[in-house]
Amino acid sequence: MNTVKVPYCLIAAGGTGGHMFPAQSLAEELLDRGWRVTLSTDERGARYAGGFPHSVTREVVNSATTARGGMLARVAAPLRIGSGVLSALRALRADRPAVVVGFGGYPTIPAMSAALSLRIPRMIHEQNAVMGRVNGVFARHVNKIACGTWPAELPQGVQGVHTGNPVRQAVRERAGAAYHPPGDGPLNVLVIGGSQGARVLSDMVPEAMAGLPPEVRARLRVSHQARVEDGPRVTTAYREAGIEAEVQPFFEDVPQRLTDCHLVVSRAGASSLADITVIGRPAILIPFAAASGDHQTANARALGESGAAMVLPESVLDAESLRRDMREILSDGARATSMAAAALALGRPDAAQRLADLATDLTA
């Protein structure tokens, strides 16, 4: 009897939602194509794996990071990585994947090292415009490098392929949704700070909006993602300014809110920018200045240069400059429409397919 061999992909990812969301999209795409998929992550990454389809098996390995951290954990890091690599080697020998795909972060070290030593076809996906530390270590030892943001700063002599950052199904369904520019009616503004929320947006956005003319404030409808601990003061600030606002620690329905908004104010994390460009909305971006290699500034560059976004560095950010930029966009429908179109031109709604195609090519 002929048995058809189902291709098998091991996806290695961990850290924040920023690494896990694109990994999840690739897993979904490969499952649709009939692949078998395992996620290799560490105990911290496993906490972000809830959205992965149930048919994706999970392998939790030791890595440099632990849920608890602390001095002892740092000293023990090399031992933890070593034991993680050994268990990944055992797992990959017992069940050899056709391809291993790493999404960066310490939790990918065991699977990528094991794939390298067993000569299993392997690739990495780098979400940001500046390559992260762990991906940088493997960059010269993989068969392909997929880049989420373009152009990307890669180690010298290393070539990348631009795939884009895969976005959720709910974002893909709204790709290029018609943009209705701001007019005389309600003005919808979405404020998001990445998967963890951003304090600087909670400090600045309500203050900036409070200084807008009363007739503009009365029309504002704000959705503001704020860290739990900042929620009450942000809610109070909007109420005192007479602005209608919904404040939550995490909006599950960001794709819909993004579609409905006239303007988004956001950090410049890779998946946030992918969502903004796939749906196509005007943005004010405030890159997280302490991101490694200042990658958020680099992520935002293409949007700033193409006129899709106004980019406000944290070093010069104040309520006044933020207010000026908001007014410029919310009072000029033609400008807002051209920003939305410029954003859309940068979107890659088919990033998951492109990544899955690359993975498939490696098995040939």
Ligand SMILES: CC(=O)N[C@H]1[C@@H](OP(=O)(O)OP(=O)(O)OC[C@H]2O[C@@H](n3ccc(=O)[nH]c3=O)[C@H](O)[C@@H]2O)O[C@H](CO)[C@@H](O)[C@@H]1O
């Ligand atoms: C602080 C930090 O170091 N962040 C990094 C982290 O991103 P981080 O995890 O902070 O954020 P990203 O911007 O990449 O992704 C956030 C995702 O969450 C969604 N969202 C956000 C708010 C909300 O209420 N609901 C919701 O669904 C966004 O639409 C987006 O899809 O990893 C990314 C990928 O390596 C990097 O580019 C970021 O620089």
